[in-house]
Amino acid sequence: MNDPTIGASPTVPHPRTAPLPLPPASAPPAPEGAELGDELTDAYWATWDGEASRTSMWRIVGRLPAISRRVLQMAWRADARATLAVIVLQLGSAVMAAFGLLASIGVLQALFAQGATPDRIRAAVPSLALVAGLLMFRAVLDAGVALYQARLTPKIRRIVEMDFLHLTAHVRLEAVDDANWADDSSRANDRGLYYARQSITQIIELASAMLGLIGAASVLTVVHPLLLPLLLASVIPQGLASVRSARMRFLSQVRYSTLQRRIRLFTWLLLDRTAAAELRSSTAQPALLGEHERIARRIEEEDTRLGRAEAGTALAGRAIGGLATGLTYAALALMTMAGWLPLASGGGAVLAIRASQGTLTRIVLATHYVYEHALWVDDLLTFLAKCRTLLPRRTGRSAPGKVKTITVDHVEYTYPDGKKPALNGVSMELTAGSTVAFVGANGSGKSTMSKLLAGLYEPTAGTISWDGTDVLELDAESVQAQVAMVLQDPVEWPLSALANITISTGTITEADPERAHRAATASGADRVIAGLPQQWTTPLSKRFKDGEELSGGNWAKFAVARGLYKDAAVLLLDEPTASMDPRAEHAAYTAVLRGHHRTDRITILISHRLASVIECDQIFVFQDGRIIENGDHTSLMEQNGEYAQMFTLQAAAYQTDTPSRKGECG
Numbered sequence: 001m002n003d004p005t006i007g008a009s010p011t012v013p014h015p016r017t018a019p020l021p022l023p024p025a026s027a028p029p030a031p032e033g034a035e036l037g038d039e040l041t042d043a044y045w046a047t048w049d050g051e052a053s054r055t056s057m058w059r060i061v062g063r064l065p066a067i068s069r070r071v072l073q074m075a076w077r078a079d080a081r082a083t084l085a086v087i088v089l090q091l092g093s094a095v096m097a098a099f100g101l102l103a104s105i106g107v108l109q110a111l112f113a114q115g116a117t118p119d120r121i122r123a124a125v126p127s128l129a130l131v132a133g134l135l136m137f138r139a140v141l142d143a144g145v146a147l148y149q150a151r152l153t154p155k156i157r158r159i160v161e162m163d164f165l166h167l168t169a170h171v172r173l174e175a176v177d178d179a180n181w182a183d184d185s186s187r188a189n190d191r192g193l194y195y196a197r198q199s200i201t202q203i204i205e206l207a208s209a210m211l212g213l214i215g216a217a218s219v220l221t222v223v224h225p226l227l228l229p230l231l232l233a234s235v236i237p238q239g240l241a242s243v244r245s246a247r248m249r250f251l252s253q254v255r256y257s258t259l260q261r262r263i264r265l266f267t268w269l270l271l272d273r274t275a276a277a278e279l280r281s282s283t284a285q286p287a288l289l290g291e292h293e294r295i296a297r298r299i300e301e302e303d304t305r306l307g308r309a310e311a312g313t314a315l316a317g318r319a320i321g322g323l324a325t326g327l328t329y330a331a332l333a334l335m336t337m338a339g340w341l342p343l344a345s346g347g348g349a350v351l352a353i354r355a356s357q358g359t360l361t362r363i364v365l366a367t368h369y370v371y372e373h374a375l376w377v378d379d380l381l382t383f384l385a386k387c388r389t390l391l392p393r394r395t396g397r398s399a400p401g402k403v404k405t406i407t408v409d410h411v412e413y414t415y416p417d418g419k420k421p422a423l424n425g426v427s428m429e430l431t432a433g434s435t436v437a438f439v440g441a442n443g444s445g446k447s448t449m450s451k452l453l454a455g456l457y458e459p460t461a462g463t464i465s466w467d468g469t470d471v472l473e474l475d476a477e478s479v480q481a482q483v484a485m486v487l488q489d490p491v492e493w494p495l496s497a498l499a500n501i502t503i504s505t506g507t508i509t510e511a512d513p514e515r516a517h518r519a520a521t522a523s524g525a526d527r528v529i530a531g532l533p534q535q536w537t538t539p540l541s542k543r544f545k546d547g548e549e550l551s552g553g554n555w556a557k558f559a560v561a562r563g564l565y566k567d568a569a570v571l572l573l574d575e576p577t578a579s580m581d582p583r584a585e586h587a588a589y590t591a592v593l594r595g596h597h598r599t600d601r602i603t604i605l606i607s608h609r610l611a612s613v614i615e616c617d618q619i620f621v622f623q624d625g626r627i628i629e630n631g632d633h634t635s636l637m638e639q640n641g642e643y644a645q646m647f648t649l650q651a652a653a654y655q656t657d658t659p660s661r662k663g664e665c666g
């Protein structure tokens with residue numbers, strides 16, 4: 001290398017920010033004194049969190065019909081026949097229950113009538129037979145409800161889950177970047193999906209209990225109209241207690257999901273294979289176990305606090321309810337003694353009261369569950385609705401399969417939770433057939449620029465145009481389809497070797513054999529595949545039988561092969577060879593920059609190893625979200641600016657005769 005600057009004493013660039021103060025001697029791993037869940041309350045994505053627990057009970061009860069309607073719509077969508085069958089059978093069962101009660105009163109009336117005992121028993125037989133018949137028929141109808149319900153609930157689960165996964169997998173990348181996304185999606189995944197399935201069961205139970213009550217209440221009203229308000233007074237306190245505990249539980253769950261996410265993170269760090277070696281060599285187990293225990297204790301406290309509060313509320317409700325029940329029976333006794341009610345009707349009233357009490361308790365419980373589950377279903381539906389607003393833009397116009405020029409004009413980009421712009425007025429022109437490099441310090445904006453070019457983010461200001469068309473006029477996913485990205489930390493897909501290459505074109509089952517072979521050969525993955533027991537079809541994960549684990553460098557070869565297989569108009573490589581050995585790196589660069597070079601492709605390389613960008617037609621030097629220099633290697637070296645300094649610094653590390661480096665090792 002004839003560059004005059006090589007070998008000169010390298011200078012480290014001066015820091016551009018204010019000097020960093022010393023760190024504190026100790027720092028809590030997470031906000032220590034903060035109230036549980038506080039960190040969620042101000043979150044952009046979670047402004048509605050806990051809203052339901054702050055809403056009045058009447059408003060929530062008022063929302064129940066709408067939520068029931070939504071759940072029934074879900075059920076209808078899942079299986080209209082089963083939904084209809086459940087409704088009809090349920091109605092039939094309730095009618096049978098009401099007739100059963102009437103028939104039971106008929107039995108009592110026959111038994112308490114005047115006359116000889118055998119005659120009274122004989123007179124009661126038809127009503128007894130009717131009671132038995134109705135009971136059996138009701139059992140058959142209830143079995144039918146259970147059968148159709150068993151068919152319905154898994155379908156609802158599948159449909160809602162597919163909706164959830166479809167939306168979450170498609171929302172714009174910046175939504176996923178949002179710090180609250182994980183909380184919201186895990187709450188929807190863990191609870192919302194579960195309760196969406198549960199709520200149909202509870203709504204059926206509520207409807208059944210309500211229909212039962214209407215039947216029993218009609219009988220009670222026939223016996224004496226005063227008995228109904230007395231009965232209601234005995235169960236309302238219990239109902240209020242249930243509603244109160246449901247509200248407490250919901251609020252607690254919102255806090256819980258933050259803690260659960262945090263504790264899962266520590267569980268994962270303690271269990272995960274990829275962290276295992278570093279965990280041990282850092283002897284970090286006690287520190288992580290300590291943090292795990294700290295969170296576990298907070299979960300334990302939250303559980304205990306909630307359990308205690310619920311028990312207290314339930315006790316108060318039942319004490320008042322018991323008192324009211326006693327009063328109801330006393331009133332019934334007085335009415336019978338005063339002769340307002342014949343003895344047979346009094347006996348019938350006790351039966352009706354018992355039945356109504358049981359039914360009312362079911363209603364209270366079912367309302368409690370429907371209400372609690374509805375909050376979670378609402379939570380899930382709100383999340384899904386939000387996801388729908390975050391889907392990639394659709395304009396009805398697709399990106400072309402080829403592009404001659406990409407023009408980046410004064411582009412700015414600030415991450416949703418970013419304090420300052422990650423890109424601040426970047427302009428460049430990229431032409432088909434050229435190879436371009438982005439270089440610069442960590443955090444200077446290179447990866448952000450590449451994600452904007454890949455259509456994963458939209459500029460906050462400025463434009464990116466493809467042959468004069470602003471990309472915002474094109475369907476976002478069609479732009480993404482024309483850009484192949486090889487990322488810094490490629491995904492190690494636990495799929496077959498072949499699927500690890502074809503997935504870049506959106507398939508894990510179909511392949512173009514010739515193209516796959518070419519891409520594997522160019523990236524160096526061919527030799528890795530040749531050494532696998534089942535070659536192309538070997539699963540690349542130890543989680544599967546006969547699965548194989550690859551080294552970091554070999555995974556990187558697959559990532560490059562994926563990028564090449566996509567054969568897109570733009571190929572973006574973000575530090576693709578950092579973990580490859582020198583020969584593999586050389587081969588990959590040769591393939592990408594020369595051998596496998598589609599003449600109409602724009603190839604963009606992000607690299608900290610400046611030796612690999614020498615051949616690029618254009619090099620853009622990033623600093624603090626701006627481009628401070630650009631040109632080819634020779635012109636940048638002549639400028640003797642940032643690039644030349646960085647290059648010289650790296651090159652010096654390879655100069656064995658540099659006096660300053662002599663004797664540094666050992």
Ligand SMILES: Nc1ncnc2c1ncn2[C@@H]1O[C@H](COP(=O)(O)OP(=O)(O)OP(=O)(O)O)[C@@H](O)[C@H]1O
Pocket residue numbers: 177415416417418422440441442443444445446447448449622
């Ligand atoms: N998902 C994100 N959310 C918020 N800020 C981000 C995100 N990704 C990057 N940033 C910030 O944007 C700025 C630019 O980051 P970027 O990853 O583009 O830099 P880079 O030049 O590629 O760095 P490196 O060389 O370390 O890969 C940095 O300040 C970084 O902290």
